[in-house]
Amino acid sequence: MLFNTPQFFAFLAIVLILFYTAPRALRKYILLAASYFFYMSFIPKFILLLLSLTAIDYTAARWIARTRSPHSRKAALVISLAANLGLLGFFKYYNFFAANIAHLLHKPSDAFALSIILPLGISFHTFQSMSYVIDVYRNEQEPITNPIDYALYISFFPQLVAGPIVRAREFFGDLYHWKRPSSDDILRGLLLLLLGLAKKMVMADQFAQIANGYFQDVSKHPGMVPAWSATIAFGIQIYFDFSGYTDMAIGMAKLLGFHFPVNFRRPYLASSITDFWHRWHISLSRWLRDYLYIPLGGNRHGRLQTYRNLMLTMLLGGMWHGASWNFIVWGGYHGALLSIERMFRRKNAPEGSGWTIFYPLQAVITFGLVMIGWVFFRAATFHDSLYVLRQMFFVPHGHQTILRWQKGLVLITLLLALFEEKKEWFEKIALGPAWAYGAVCAILLLSVELIGYTEVAVPFVYFQF
């Protein structure tokens, strides 16, 4: 049941009706049942995995909080992390390691392979679950006593399969002090739902046609023009796909009285790679910073240690996305760029983007560097990635694959993004006069109707992670 299907909107409508007509004490049970129903609509058997991890982490956190022995606390933490990382590792990385071992032993790549289907959203809910247990271990979070509450935190359907990764204190703050959403929140939520749907169907799914057409057989389209066109198309696809999903998730949560953190802040307007990572998949960046980069030492032990920590964090961040050398190279590429930026950055220089005379050039360079990284992210194999990069820089011909209307669409969205960056039009529209709100919603709906890709419901890219 994808967010971009009529079935999902019917499901959401039913959930909202049940939620707001039920007595308050029953509401979390309704949300939990709805969340499990939503999860089981994909592959029902994996509910057992979700329930097991929920039970393990709930128990581990309770154990950590109850015992005073540091050894027992650590043991409980290790068990929880081992369960999460073990299952994540098995489902996500087993075949990758098996193929590499087979390669080393000069055996066929599938010699040790297993037929494994990746459970939906496992990377997201395990990270969310681990953050809770670690926070309890660090005494930064009270253990949750009611297993229903904890189960809802892990499985809450708006963000279950592709985030944002919500911290326990954010979620339980809303759950335990639940307030009926204000009319402003309802307006914001509905607008976000529509905006997310438009981002997905109008931008992501349309540009996916170009990227898919190119990357499914890169050798068919030689030259730098198609290579850059397809890579930029993929850059547009993945941003609008993922941020569209996130907007819908945040919008739905608002309608239910929950508040999720912002996950994207116009990342392609970033003036540096550091700035990019402050704007892209913010909830994952925050997770990696708090549970990996800082525990590794962060920037507290000198320059070399900082570069090492950046590289390790980004390599693992890359691997989090998927089990292939391409993702590792993508992570390493970003780690290297972050390290280089840090190397040349003046001490105490601000990390964010300032609107200086150099900004356009900085933004274009950053955009170009990010696009080069996407080649590794999207190409089917490492060999394909190298082929595409060779085309992008050394083969000066080829045909344009982005249509005129698509370029126009990109220009409009760029102008909207710049306007949002400076003037925050979204907030002004959401809380502005009814006619302006109505007109924007109508234009979004019309764009979905007229431009949105509706041949089939295309799954969200991040569902595979």
Next chain:
Amino acid sequence: MLAAILCFAALEGILFHTGLYSSIIEPESTTGEMEVQLRNEIRRPKHNRNQVLAVGHSRMALLPRIVNQDMPGIGYTFASIGLGGTTPRIWYYALRAVDPTARTYAAIVIPTDDFNEPDTYDYHTEREADLHYLLVRLALRDLSDFPWSYQSRKLQWVTFRGIVLKGFVYKRDFLGFLDHPLARIAKARYVDSDSAGWYYGYGGVDENLEGLRIDWRGRTMQFPDRVPEGKRAQIEDMLFPTLPPDEGRETAYLRYWYGKIIAYYRGSGTKLIFMRVPRAPTSPPDPAPKLNSAIRQIASEPDVIVLDEHLFDQLEHPDLFWDAWHLNRSGLNAFSRLLATEVRRVLGPPKS
């Protein structure tokens, strides 16, 4: 949110439920071709009711120019809104569009391929393309019948949504428009102003199949050497189709849509003339007649005239066809004259 819904409904309505977008639709699309035909017929001056209109698909071989220019003694003015790929369901809505009072024409000529109406694997009831042909002309009032004429739930939903939210169906056309808006507007205007003359002046294809021999029982053909391989295979596929067992689906479909057309014209004084098109470059053997076929059953309805089944058999000759189903220039000419003469005979003299 109410403001949003109202704004959206207003935008959708203004764009697609008025003539605004349909005036710049791609003229060579399915929807565009149908619309060009209908608009041309609506604009055609009609000085009296002695008008005969032909509907039909690509096998409706009437060339109105032949009759109107060369046979003035007929007394009726002939016109055609025949269009390749159309079906009786489309003809009903097309007739409603060009003749909203049901009193414009003295007669409507409606073709049928076969009086026995065998079922085919091309199940007419479930043709989604019909929505595309009729998109401009379908209105909210059609929600009560058009979607439900499909049997599949999915198609019922698709057509229902297509009538309410026409933008979903116009999508490809709209994206094409966005790519080259000025060129599209110019093309649409050009076709709108000039196409009536092109259609009226159409003369047909000059090729023929002279030398073709068909053994209908043995299901074999002997082609003249000049017919290329691809065309031979196509002709064989069209004339020797594999048919499913006849369960009466086609008959039920035709009974429903012929019935709708008959009901629309009931009491209007317009005669409905049904005729069988020339079937093939040589006459196939006649199977035993299916007595409960739709065409045979409606023959007894008032104001319905079913022309002799074998009237056009004389045109079933390789010299007059350019492919398996379609008459060439000479065939169209002969067909038009024969049809006009027969129509004049069954209608009697025109009313003054």
